[in-house]
Amino acid sequence: MNTLTTSAPRPRRTTDVVLVAGIVAVAAALVRAIWFTPMEARQGLAQKIFYVHVPSAFIALYVAFALLAISSALYLWLRDPRLDRMAESAAEVGLVYMSVVLLTGPIWGKTVWGTWWTWDARLTLTLFLWFVVFGLLLLRQSIDERSMRARYSAVLGLLAAILVPFIHISVYLFRTLHPRPIVLKPSAPSLPGAMLATLLFSLAAFLLLFVGLMRVRYRYATERDELLALEGSE
């Protein structure tokens, strides 16, 4: 008898090239921001936090949480576990980016506004979104049944993403300390060329890092689910 079996086929893995490229690109972007970009005259060096704060916010809100919403909606339609893993990964990586936004913002704000924090619409909604996505990840930990976990978190993921447009327009709807967009607006960006070039470079670098982190996180989720299926834990 020659029943063909193999030990559990764990995928061969090497260092993720995209992640390494992302780390190098972010380091290069920061070097460019610190040493090769002019200093803003009134805000001083603290303004250079802009090159971390804005790309992190852009990617968290418009890439990670958009991906979370799309994956969640598609999961509710197609019930494909790969979409659930994609939503889970986007939520976690997006939360990391959002944490950077919420930590670097007050440091910059202290120098410009004279206060670490103010409960204006933009800041409060962003903090609220952080808590909703954090809650989503906690919810996933607390439900053992796989399809129920995926369904509940897809609904919460969609609800979280609904906050994103409100965060974007909050600076137009309410009087806030937070400035209005200077790049993502109907008219041309109101940034000097050198600063805009550094911002775009930084945005590309953080996007590359995001793709690398997503690849590693998604692969982890896939291998974990395969292992759980083999162990019969679920």
Add this chain to the structure above:
Amino acid sequence: MNVTPDNGAFMIAGYSIAAIVYFGYIVLLFRRQRALDRRWRTLPAPLARPIAPPPPDAAA
């Protein structure tokens, strides 16, 4: 006249915190992956996954 403030320490603090969060997360990802790899390695033999159906006479 504008006087540029001397606030480089805030820039360093901002960049340092961002670096700690991002690198901290990367380290967390790798530690979690290593823990998963250990679980794969210790998977008991009966759980080995069949890669082809058994031959017809195996049922007999």
